[in-house]
Amino acid sequence: MYQWDFAPVFAHWPLLAQGLVNTLKVTALSLSCGLVLGLMLALLRLSPRRWLSWPAGFVIEVFRTTPPLVQLFWFFFALPLIVGVEMTPLLAAVVTFSIQSAAFFAEVFRAGIVSIERGQWEGALAIGMSHRQALRRIVLPQAVTRMIPAFLERAIELMKTTTLVATIAYADLLFAANDIAQKTFRPLETFTVVALIYFVVIFGFSLLARRLERRLAVGGEATVH
Amino acid sequence: MTILHVRGLIKRYGTVEVLHGIDLDVERGERIAILGASGSGKSTLLRCLNFMEMPTAGEIVLDDKAVGRRERDLIAVRQRVGMVFQQFNLFPHMTALGNVMEGLRTVRRWSAAEARARAEKELARVGLADKAQTYPAHLSGGQKQRVAIARALAMDPELLLFDEPTSALDPELVGEVLNVIRSLADEGRTMLLVTHELGFAYHVATRVIFLADGRIHEQGTPDEVLKHPRMERTRAFLASHRQFSF
Ligand SMILES: Nc1ncnc2c1ncn2[C@@H]1O[C@H](COP(=O)(O)OP(=O)(O)OP(=O)(O)O)[C@@H](O)[C@H]1O
Ligand SMILES: [Mg+2]
Numbered sequence: 001m002y003q004w005d006f007a008p009v010f011a012h013w014p015l016l017a018q019g020l021v022n023t024l025k026v027t028a029l030s031l032s033c034g035l036v037l038g039l040m041l042a043l044l045r046l047s048p049r050r051w052l053s054w055p056a057g058f059v060i061e062v063f064r065t066t067p068p069l070v071q072l073f074w075f076f077f078a079l080p081l082i083v084g085v086e087m088t089p090l091l092a093a094v095v096t097f098s099i100q101s102a103a104f105f106a107e108v109f110r111a112g113i114v115s116i117e118r119g120q121w122e123g124a125l126a127i128g129m130s131h132r133q134a135l136r137r138i139v140l141p142q143a144v145t146r147m148i149p150a151f152l153e154r155a156i157e158l159m160k161t162t163t164l165v166a167t168i169a170y171a172d173l174l175f176a177a178n179d180i181a182q183k184t185f186r187p188l189e190t191f192t193v194v195a196l197i198y199f200v201v202i203f204g205f206s207l208l209a210r211r212l213e214r215r216l217a218v219g220g221e222a223t224v225h
Numbered sequence: 226m227t228i229l230h231v232r233g234l235i236k237r238y239g240t241v242e243v244l245h246g247i248d249l250d251v252e253r254g255e256r257i258a259i260l261g262a263s264g265s266g267k268s269t270l271l272r273c274l275n276f277m278e279m280p281t282a283g284e285i286v287l288d289d290k291a292v293g294r295r296e297r298d299l300i301a302v303r304q305r306v307g308m309v310f311q312q313f314n315l316f317p318h319m320t321a322l323g324n325v326m327e328g329l330r331t332v333r334r335w336s337a338a339e340a341r342a343r344a345e346k347e348l349a350r351v352g353l354a355d356k357a358q359t360y361p362a363h364l365s366g367g368q369k370q371r372v373a374i375a376r377a378l379a380m381d382p383e384l385l386l387f388d389e390p391t392s393a394l395d396p397e398l399v400g401e402v403l404n405v406i407r408s409l410a411d412e413g414r415t416m417l418l419v420t421h422e423l424g425f426a427y428h429v430a431t432r433v434i435f436l437a438d439g440r441i442h443e444q445g446t447p448d449e450v451l452k453h454p455r456m457e458r459t460r461a462f463l464a465s466h467r468q469f470s471f
Contacts, residue, residue: 122277123314123373127328127380128304130296137331141318 008184009193012176019176020197026090026172027159030097034158035151037098038105043135045110056106063103069164072096075190076168089170093162101158108150112143148216152209156202228251228384228415229274229306234283236439238271243269244439246283251384251417256410258426258447259419261436262462267419270436271386274417275306304332308384311389313369315361321348321372322357328380347375353403367398371405378409385409385416392421425453425468435459 009016044056063071076092087095116139124134164174177194181187231249237241243266251257261267272278274285276292276299284291285302293300315324327346329335335343348354351371361369370390378384387406391399403425409416410429420426426433426447433450435443435458443456454460 119310119312119314120316122308122310123316123376124327125299126275126277126308126310126314127301127376128300128332130300130330133331137327138316142316145318 002188004189005186006189006193008186009180009189012180012183015176016173016193018198019171019173020201022170023159023162023172023174024044024201026093026097026165026170027155029094030101030158030162031155033094033098034101034105037102039109041102041106042113045106046113047065049217054085058097060103060106063100066106068096068100068161069167070167071100072164089165089168091179092168093170097158097162100161101154104154105151108154108208109143109198111167112147113139115146116142146214147210149213155207156209159202159205160198228253228287230284230286231274232284232286234273234285235281236266236273236278237339242281242439244273244280247439247441248344249413249434249441253383253415253432254413255415255432256430257417257432258430259417260421260423260426260450260462261442263462265436266439267436268388269439271308271388271417272418274384274386275303275308277308282346291447294348300332304380304469305382305387306384307377307380309370309373309377309388309390310384311392313361313373313393315369315373315376315421317361320358320360321353321364321368321375322372324372325375325379328376332380344375344379347379348372350378350408351375352401364393365398365403370394370402374402374405374409375409383415385414387416390421421466423451423463435462437462 039058041060044052045060047053047056072092075096076087076089079092080087113135120138120142121134124129126137129137162172163174165172166178169175171179173194177190181190184190227250229251230249233249234244236244243436247270256376259267259270269278273280276285279294286292287302288307292298309369316327319327322341325347326337326340329340329343330337333340336431345354345357348357351374353368353371353375356364356368356372363374364372370393374390390406391402394402399422403422406416406418407425407429417432418426428447430447432444433447434441435450435454435456437458443450443454443459449455450459451463454463
């Protein structure tokens with residue numbers, strides 16, 4: 001009969017805490033950069049000029065169709081050979097996951113923007129707005145409301161995907177777990193605890209997300225005609 | 226004084242030509258009702274005047290200058306030529322007041338206080354002062370259309386375009402919108418109005434244009450066109466419309 005003993009694991013709680021902070025850091029940074037970059041990609045993609053829309057489409061497709069681990073390794077091991085600058089694990093992780101999220105968000109933004117009826121553009125243009133003003137003041141605010149569920153889902157996916165950074169020795173939660181498991185010879189307890197931490201954080205977040213979605217659905221003002 | 230000249234306006238969608246060279250001068254203070262069967266090109270004509278559709282050929286002349294196609298030119302025209310749509314096209318994420326303020330804030334760059342004061346005035350004019358803080362989702366169709374009219378008026382347009390402003394409304398809500406349009410007519414505003422409300426056109430318009438197959442088929446005073454039409458197709462159109470009373 002296996003004797004469970006969590007004490008050695010909890011003794012290393014600062015490592016776990018630092019790991020969790022690092023995980024959240026990569027997730028938050030990648031999400032925010034990904035949102036900004038994703039909007040830019042979406043606008044390029046929607047441009048009537050092919051020399052703008054095609055490269056954007058290419059980037060989006062490449063990052064949607066290659067495995068995240070391959071992307072991560074490429075930015076960590078391969079890119080430095082071209083640009084001649086060492087990548088820190090954090091930088092490689094943030095760059096990879098930002099562009100990858102951007103490719104995903106670009107499609108969400110694009111779908112959101114084209115889902116706004118033509119009449120909204122016309123209402124805006126007819127009072128003398130420029131295309132850019134119509135986008136910023138009228139179309140995007142409505143599109144973003146419709147995109148919130150997709151954003152939240154992506155945030156959760158991303159937090160799970162960030163565990164890949166452990167493979168390039170970035171001290172995220174999973175990396176800390178591996179470290180502790182080897183120090184304490186208690187892999188069972190360690191990985192159980194870490195799985196629980198992920199569960200609590202992600203489940204908590206998804207509960208919040210669902211509440212937010214319901215609030216938006218009930219509020220209605222912004223979405224109902 | 227002529228506000229707007231239209232010269233040889235042609236509109237094609239692909240290979241299909243829907244406007245075959247329209248010539249039209251709009252004088253200040255004129256109220257022109259545009260009639261015609263479905264598909265005759267009424268909306269297309271109106272929408273070319275503020276460049277919601279790009280004319281394929283021909284010119285729209287404002288201030289003796291043909292309007293260019295750069296965004297700067299289009300913006301200038303649209304600030305002077307307001308449009309009210311059949312489907313209102315209100316911004317659902319803004320209150321009635323926000324809708325009316327929007328052009329003043331974003332396009333004219335007025336301060337919030339100035340824009341608010343002006344927007345409140347326009348809402349009061351269409352009888353909706355008490356709905357300022359209401360979102361479009363909670364307004365009736367007639368109220369929505371009145372907000373849309375206030376939104377267009379706030380920009381001080383020299384010419385107002387109405388494309389079947391009451392067609393999407395329940396019959397009992399048509400009156401309140403027509404009353405607002407009539408009050409604008411009484412102020413002497415220049416307007417082009419596509420409508421199937423023949424009685425309204427008769428009483429409010431100064432000129433009636435009958436469009437058929439993308440051409441101006443017949444035009445004249447309301448009395449000439451609606452009561453004594455010369456062309457066979459105009460007569461057929463009027464006959465096919467349900468009985469209307471002058
Ligand atoms: N975007 C478009 N693409 C192709 N054809 C179009 C387009 N818009 C209008 N048309 C065609 O142009 C013609 C004129 O249309 P328009 O909407 O101007 O007619 P209308 O007189 O306003 O009709 P209704 O009374 O039904 O509103 C129609 O035959 C229509 O099918
Ligand atoms: Mg029409």
